[in-house]
Amino acid sequence: MEKYLMIKLNALNLLKKEGKTKYWLYKQLGMSYQNFDRMVNNQTKSIRYENIEALCLLLNCTPNELFEITKD
Template sequence: MKLRILEILDEQQKTKYWLYKQMGLSYQNFNKMVNNQTESIRFENIDALCQILNCTPNVFPLK
């Protein structure tokens, strides 16, 4: 799974720091998630991202 968090933040003209404050995670875990460097992500974090960014998780087929 690839997260488009930075792209969505850019589209919404919001900062990574703003999202970090909204999420309430440690900066190390948050940074790994945002930069797609994590091995796993909790469903509640995906839900929180979707709520905060007003988006939905979408699955696209791999090419």
């Protein structure tokens, strides 16, 4: 069976690296908790560009660091 490549958000690992909490990031983004939780737990099909930009600024990272490609 062929494995597919998936793009996953790496925000939780970057949070740990920055010494910040999931709650801190949630408050900074100003999203509903339900949407935030789905996003950081890779349960969403899309992420707005404005959220990608905000995540990069808050986590001091580039989009290349924010996303990872995995085989699942």
